[in-house]
């Protein structure tokens with residue numbers, strides 16, 4: 568689906584405000600705005616499930632998410648962090664192994680801008696803080 572002009576300019580304004588995207592050019596940000604899909608989640612929804620395969624990268628445009636990780640079977644997933652507007656996640660499964668390494672769930676209503684693997688690779692994945700991100 569072609570992104571409408573108004574939506575495109577709103578996405579651009581938001582993408583420019585994402586600290587990690589500071590070094591991306593307007594041309595690249597415009598391409599990201601073209602390909603992203605806006606996704607909506609409700610409280611408790613799993614956005615990512617640890618152990619599932621994944622092909623998508625997420626930028627939070629509204630709301631908060633909780634990141635948890637199950638280290639050993641039988642145990643409750645351990646809390647890792649909370650992320651909010653302007654934060655991103657899901658890059659781990661897009662480099663090498665495509666298995667999700669943690670759970671990400673919605674805290675209240677959440678809107679994410681979602682980028683597919685190929686676009687991520689071409690437009691975003693080269694950023695130092697993406698390719699080198701270690702937890």
Ligand code: 6J7
Nearest residue numbers: 615634647656657658659660667668669702
């Ligand atoms: Br945010 C975040 N913090 C962590 C962390 O401490 N460990 C791991 N493994 N992942 C973390 N994450 C994000 C990261 O972007 O959670 C995502 C789960 O899917 C992960 O990428 P993913 O493995 O594709």
Ligand code: CA
Nearest residue numbers: 620621622665
């Ligand atoms: Ca895959």
